[in-house]
Amino acid sequence: MxxxxxxxxxxxxxxxxxxxxxxxxxxxxxxxxxxxxxxxxxxxxxxxxxxxxxxxxxxxxxxxxxxxxxxxxxxxxxxxxxxxxxxxxxxxxxxxxxxxxxxxxxxxxxxxxxxxxxxRRDPKHRYFDNALSPNDIEGHQTKAEYLMRCLNSGRPLRSVFNGLYFLADNxxxxxxxxxxxxxxxxxxxxxxxxxxxxxxxxxxxxxxxxxxxxxxxxxxxxxxxxxxxxxxxxxxxxxxxxxxxxxxxxxxxxxxxxxxxxxxxxxxxxxxxxxxxxxxxxxxxxxxxxxxxxxxxxxxxxxxxxxxxxxxxxxxxxxxxxxxxxxxxxxxxxxxxxxxxxxxxxxxxxxxxxxxxxxxxxxxxYAFAATERLERPEVMLPDECEERKQYGGPWRAVYEQDADAVRKYATHAEAAATIHVKDAQTSYRVDDRKGRNMVEGQYEKLESAxxxxxxxxxxxxxxxxxxxxxxxxx
Missing domain, CATH: 3.40.720.10 (Alkaline Phosphatase, subunit A)
Incomplete structure (x- = not known):
């Protein structure tokens, strides 16, 4: 190795x-x-x-x-x-x-x-200087993990208060x-x-x-x-x-x-x-x-x-x-x-x-690209936004080689398209009705891990x- x-x-x-x-x-x-x-x-x-x-x-x-x-x-x-x-x-x-x-x-x-x-955390988000604060901890931590650190810190009440102060003021x-x-x-x-x-x-x-x-x-x-x-x-x-x-x-x-x-x-x-x-x-x-x-x-x-x-x-x-x-x-x-x-x-x-x-x-x-966004457009977008549902996911794409270019098959709701991608600056839709069948067929083969x-x-x-x-x- x-x-x-x-x-x-x-x-x-x-x-x-x-x-x-x-x-x-x-x-x-x-x-x-x-x-x-x-x-x-x-x-x-x-x-x-x-x-x-x-x-x-x-x-x-x-x-x-x-x-x-x-x-x-x-x-x-x-x-x-x-x-x-x-x-x-x-x-x-x-x-x-x-x-x-x-x-x-x-x-x-x-x-x-x-x-x-x-x-980076601004050190001002601390009420008690001599107690633990979320600023002191690098990386990912849950609230339960922070609470456990507080209980073991020697100043549990002040450390918990620093955590609350951090959330309120950050x-x-x-x-x-x-x-x-x-x-x-x-x-x-x-x-x-x-x-x-x-x-x-x-x-x-x-x-x-x-x-x-x-x-x-x-x-x-x-x-x-x-x-x-x-x-x-x-x-x-x-x-x-x-x-x-x-x-x-x-x-x-x-x-x-x-x-x-x-x-x-x-x-x-x-x-x-x-x-x-x-x-x-x-x-x-x-x-x-x-x-x-x-x-x-x-x-x-x-x-x-x-x-x-x-x-x-x-x-x-x-x-x-x-x-x-x-x-x-x-x-x-x-x-x-x-x-x-x-x-x-x-x-x-x-x-x-x-x-x-x-x-x-x-x-x-094949290469794949997918997103569920937006998952709840009727909730995540305001009432003033017209036709909110059109932004909802899922969106799916399957790519395959097409000579020295790429062919993209994509779907969204009832819509489907096939797109020729020459490079990052040039792409266009082509008259090809394979889009939906290609996307649905290939995604069916992808099993949950x-x-x-x-x-x-x-x-x-x-x-x-x-x-x-x-x-x-x-």
Missing amino acids: SDVNVLLIILDSVRAKNTSLHGHNEQTTPFLESFTDEAEWYRQARAPSIHSVASHASIFTGLHVTQHGVTKHESRLNPDATVWSMLSEQGYETGLFTPNVVVTESSNLAEPFDIVSGP TEDYDPEQSSAKRYIEEFTDWTAEKDGPWAACLNFMDSHYPYKPVSNFESAGTEGLSEIHDSLSSPISKDVATSKKWWKLRAIESLYDDCIRQADAAVETLIAELRARDELNNTLVVITSDHGDGFGEQSRVDPRVRAAYHSWGIHEALTHVPLLVRHPNGAGQGATDQLASLTQFPSVVKDTLHNERGSFTVEE NVSDGETSDLGTSVEDHLEDLGYIR
């Missing part, structure tokens, strides 16, 4: 279409472009879902969404089903570094990791500096510097996630007016535009999204440079990708009544087509491929690497507030 390190870098919400790597007219990913000289570039990679919890569950387990059933922020995944637990059994120390509250707190996706560096606004990748890269590099044996880590960067507020040195000139439009949208922004029909606002703020992608790209450059300087890069499997994209008002080709907004519903290519670069140990296997690839191959690639083999993200036959342990009982006020700040419909 090899003892190479494993590094998964997820650029949250980055769609392939807006990367200059995939032909975007703004230079958003100069580093990723240069990195293709020493990495495999999968030009037709698909995310398994359109939002973090479902996609991460698929990436971590190798299972499709309908197989693992982890589709809500509160969903729980059996940690033993993940590649991280397998790596722990092989003697790896594992770490998760991200401000993403969906991954670290609302779900239990952080549970398989030995160390978790999650969202409502600070989004801070792009506080959530930038730079902070998490520093923690990651400090952690790996202390390791004598192999390590495996997932870094999820939220720089490109809504709110689209790049730090000052990545702001493009002339975007001040766009920031005003951005701030005029109430969160969740998808609910706002679906109700107001002011879809032009989403298009207007796409330039801010580009700035945020440029910021994330620079963060990856910093991280790779650090590994190279420490002579660790050649002993590390590096996977750079995204868990999903974002929509800016694109009309659905499956159900033309619906436009993509944020990553709240739909199965649009803007949401599922993601960048994917893989640097194998010692830089083996560079080059670009137009073969269909799926992020669900990650565990398989890791296992191949441990056996000194070069694994691939390409699929033998029984790895979902239900849902957490209560997210807590601070997590709910954070999810709303990030644009999620609750």
Whole structure:
């Protein structure tokens, strides 16, 4: 067995279409472009879902969404089903570094990791200085676990009160500096510097996630007016535009999204440079990708009544087509491929690497993408929103290779479509009535893996507030 390190870098919400790597007219990913000289570039990679919890569950387990059933922020995944637990059994120390509250707190996706560096907590959210506070605890914890810590802390009553005070007062606004990748890269590099044996880590960067507020040195000139439009949208922004029909606002703020992608790209450059300087890069499997994209008002080709907004519903290519670069140990296997690839191959690639083999993200036959969103549109969208049911899930897609392009079959309610996808910039609907039969036939073959342990009982006020700040419909 090899003892190479494993590094998964997820650029949250980055769609392939807006990367200059995939032909975007703004230079958003100069580093990723240069990195293709020493990495495999999968030009037709698909995310398994359109939002973090479902996609991460698929990436971590190798299972499709309908197989693992982890589709809500509160969903729980059996940690033993993940590649991280397998790596722990092989003697790896594992770490998760991200401000993403969906991954670290609302779900239990952080549970398989030995160390978790999650969202930053403002130390002011503490009433008693000499007692335990939720600020003192890294990573995922349930209320019952925190209560047990309080009882064993020596100051149980004051610690419990600090917990209540934290929930009541933890409502600070989004801070792009506080959530930038730079902070998490520093923690990651400090952690790996202390390791004598192999390590495996997932870094999820939220720089490109809504709110689209790049730090000052990545702001493009002339975007001040766009920031005003951005701030005029109430969160969740998808609910706002679906109700107001002011879809032009989403298009207007796409330039801010580009700035945020440029910021994330620079963060990856910093991280790779650090590994190279420490002579660790050649002993590390590096996977750079995204868990999903974002929509800016694109009309659905499956159900033309619906436009993509944020990553709240739909199965649009803007949401599922993601960048994917893989640097194998010692830089083996560079080059670009137009073969269909799926992020669900990650565990398989890791296992191949441990056996000194070069694994691939390409699929033998089909790739799948699915979402249940929105599960209850009549409840989650306001009465003022016309035809709320049209946003309801499930949405399903099956992909297969079509020469040097990809053919996509997709369904939503009574609608079905077949779509030819040439690349991240070019796709169109074709006259093919196979869509529904293909989707229904292939999804019938996907059996449940029984790895979902239900849902957490209560997210807590601070997590709910954070999810709303990030644009999620609750």
